Amino acid sequence: MPVIRATGLRKSFGAHAVVRDVSFEVAAGETLVLLGPSGCGKTTLLKLLNRLIEPDGGTVEINGENVLSQRPEALRRGMGYVIQQVGLLPHYTVAENIAVVPRLLGHAPAAIAARTEALLTRLHLPPARYAGQLPHQLSGGQQQRVGLARALAADPPIVLLDEPFGALDPVTRASIRREFRELEELKTKTVVLVTHDVTEAFELADRIMLLDGGRIQQLGPPRELLFRPANGFVRDFFAAERLALQLRTLTLNDIFRDSTTDDSAASFAANITVHEALETLTSGNAAAFPFTVAQLMAAFGEALQREEDGWKR
Numbered sequence: 511m512p513v514i515r516a517t518g519l520r521k522s523f524g525a526h527a528v529v530r531d532v533s534f535e536v537a538a539g540e541t542l543v544l545l546g547p548s549g550c551g552k553t554t555l556l557k558l559l560n561r562l563i564e565p566d567g568g569t570v571e572i573n574g575e576n577v578l579s580q581r582p583e584a585l586r587r588g589m590g591y592v593i594q595q596v597g598l599l600p601h602y603t604v605a606e607n608i609a610v611v612p613r614l615l616g617h618a619p620a621a622i623a624a625r626t627e628a629l630l631t632r633l634h635l636p637p638a639r640y641a642g643q644l645p646h647q648l649s650g651g652q653q654q655r656v657g658l659a660r661a662l663a664a665d666p667p668i669v670l671l672d673e674p675f676g677a678l679d680p681v682t683r684a685s686i687r688r689e690f691r692e693l694e695e696l697k698t699k700t701v702v703l704v705t706h707d708v709t710e711a712f713e714l715a716d717r718i719m720l721l722d723g724g725r726i727q728q729l730g731p732p733r734e735l736l737f738r739p740a741n742g743f744v745r746d747f748f749a750a751e752r753l754a755l756q757l758r759t760l761t762l763n764d765i766f767r768d769s770t771t772d773d774s775a776a777s778f779a780a781n782i783t784v785h786e787a788l789e790t791l792t793s794g795n796a797a798a799f800p801f802t803v804a805q806l807m808a809a810f811g812e813a814l815q816r817e818e819d820g821w822k823r
């Protein structure tokens with residue numbers, strides 16, 4: 511049974527239809543990324559899941575139960591929620607901010623303290639230094655980490671994230687994203703994440719839902735949207751970053767799979783991406799793999815050709 515099942519969701523503001531007949535499922539432990547241009551309805555769709563917005567039509571079921579049969583407060587406590595503006599309480603310390611939901615749930619103070627400490631440590635905010643600080647004493651990136659810690663504090667099985675790295679510069683954004691991806695805490699959770707950043711979507715998603723004008727244009731694994739676009743909108747949406755996305759999507763396994771030039775794919779981690787291998791090879795570690803940059807790029811070119819041919823067939 512899917513953890514989240516949305517069926518025929520519709521929402522208008524006045525005459526403006528913002529979400530139009532949207533249906534999807536999210537499996538346990540899956541990360542679904544809602545992607546699309548500004549105003550396409552991503553945030554509205556996310557808020558329909560935790561009843562911050564009620565639909566005009568359609569249903570949302572969480573673990574098979576219609577959300578309308580649950581009290582909104584109870585529902586939201588089972589779903590961590592991170593908003594773009596972080597929304598930390600300015601007069602609460604970092605630790606107090608993180609403890610808000612566990613306190614509401616009546617968790618024991620000692621358990622809350624232990625959990626707060628563990629989360630701060632994992633998010634690279636040493637508790638001895640940061641637990642007692644106020645939000646305004648932190649950088650934007652640190653505040654967003656606290657926002658994430660707060661969403662995870664009560665250990666909710668579902669986490670909803672609306673542009674969680676939105677306020678950051680690109681470099682900080684990329685590094686926090688890496689930490690986020692490696693966070694043990696999130697690997698077991700069902701995550702729905704909103705972004706308009708294509709690279710972010712490709713790095714984090716198990717599946718991407720690309721929206722335009724309140725409708726799903728395509729829903730599938732990143733490589734499917736890239737290599738099998740369902741329509742012109744999908745193709746155009748990724749056009750500007752196509753090569754970068756292909757480098758991040760194809761793995762060594764993919765490009766050396768049918769290759770006669772190299773059959774030693776098994777001798778290295780074949781599930782790393784071409785992008786990662788290139789970074790390693792060009793950062794002074796030329797002996798890291800049994801192939802050169804030129805051989806890697808040739809194999810990559812051949813793999814792209816195979817994908818294109820497969821598409822034409």
Ligand SMILES: Nc1ncnc2c1ncn2[C@@H]1O[C@H](COP(=O)(O)OP(=O)(O)OP(=O)(O)O)[C@@H](O)[C@H]1O
Pocket residue numbers: 523528546547548549550551552553554555706
């Ligand atoms: N409460 C509201 N009242 C009226 N219109 C709204 C309301 N909330 C959202 N809208 C409109 O609905 C449309 C979709 O908004 P939404 O925030 O879901 O888009 P989004 O894809 O998340 O965009 P962004 O990436 O810019 O945040 C927008 O045109 C917005 O102006």
